[in-house]
Amino acid sequence: MNLPVSNQNQFRLGGDLLINRLGFGAMRLPCNGFRGAARDPETGRAVLRRAVELGVNLVDTAEFYQSGDGAVRANALIREALHPYPSNLVIATKVGVVFNPDGSHRPATGAEMRRLVEENLQSLGLDHLDLVYLRIGEMAVPHGESLAERFEALAKLCEEGLIRHLGISNVDIEHLAQARSIAPVVAVQNHFHLGKRDDISLLNACAAEGIAFCPFFPLGGGSQRLDDGRLARIAVRHGATTAQIALAWLLAHSPVMLAIPGTGAIAHLEENVAAGNIRLTKEDHAELA
Template sequence: MFQLGGDLPVRRLGFGAMRLPRKAFTSPVRDPESGMAVLRRAVELGVNHIDTAWFYRHEDVAANELIRKALHPYAAGLVIATKVGPLRDDQGMPSGQAGPGQLRALVEENLTSLGVDRLDLVYLRVGGMGGPGGESLAERFEALAGLRQEGLIRHLGVSNIDAAQLAEARAIAPVAAVQNSFHVQDRGAAELLPVCAAAGIAFVPFFPLGGGRNPIDPARLSRVAERHDATTAQVALAWLLATSPAILAIPGTGSIGHLEENMAAAEIHLTGEDLAELES
């Protein structure tokens, strides 16, 4: 368990909703009934931290609306995190970035589509589809901090950022979570881990099982997987949970079978030998 924002207890293995509308940006739309079944099963398995975004949508299927239809009224203790900042282009790709004056409307879209009066956690996602760093987030984060003061947001996070941007955000308002690309073979954000752990900030890797520009090579995990009678995906998730107590993993899927496989990773306890092999 982890105390998200200091007051929201969540299991460290949660669920990411990005793959509910479609498997990838170039994939066809998924059956919405299947997505709602996955969400209900996730909650049955004990998930109480769901990560989503209004722009996780394709054609007439949207992750937020699936969450609302499947789970509303929400069970006590269910934490739903969302993110704002990206703007969709003509192809539906989140390639643009919202300015400070556009963030209220994006927050309100999330409130409406999720059917809530206050959002548990809102990340400011910066950098478009590029890597972290190279720009100020101050004005945009100040805008979100204002919405938090109004009571529309409980906790704030930042996504796709470097150490300087995290410090910039923390000088404006408390940061409850950081969401960056990170997995067993993509450790570019490792410098943020001790900072987050020391400050009680959750570190929430996106693409925890690889994806985008940084896929995982399963062959490098296979020997550890064989020792634990596990899949390489389960080992990748177990590695995240073993790496830092501040890490919250949010693997996503549109399949109940894959969901159950992912959740079983919490029962895998890697040895020192396993960790040394995976990190070599």
């Protein structure tokens, strides 16, 4: 099956990295969910190779994406499956959390940014990272929390050439302004999907500045699942699945929107990638407004 991502769905990240806006999130490669039981690593490697075959050239990962027992790790799978990397492949990772030996975790400090970045470089087999997000807080945006110290530390690593571009995750408009006063921000990654549109103002601010907006849980993951009768009706009209319509809606919602659905199965991957070629009608958009 050949399901290439449409050329109409491209974005120039940071002004220099041309990517297909429908990418791939690696969190579900090691396990189903966050730090659950390990999945078969060979299946994970096969999913990654198939994603690249289908035209996906943005892979979103993190050093802490791993199975509960630590035996299967997303970064290791990416390196094993794709290294030496295709010249057009963009790998985005995120830092901001430190995990303790007992599995508990805490926010990282500015002083720990270098070690966290170097861990990603080593596990991915890279001499520099294309995009590093500073992730703050848990699921809720930590309004009023300063990210200056941590972002300044990442900006220094950028100056050293270890990082090409910087992003921020789980933030509000004030965080974006604070980060941009320190160094350029090329991408924001927040919780956003058809059923959760709290960050419309932040998305609009990103669009005005040409900053990519990359939702995590684009299909309503975590505690929120998309269950919308409108999606089902539109899916029937397009001969598609509800998940495909939800992804198509994201891509159509803003030219700076990136989508990074994750999966551990090739069939599901192919279904997600095919969503990049769905063109919603004015009727569809009106129904989902």
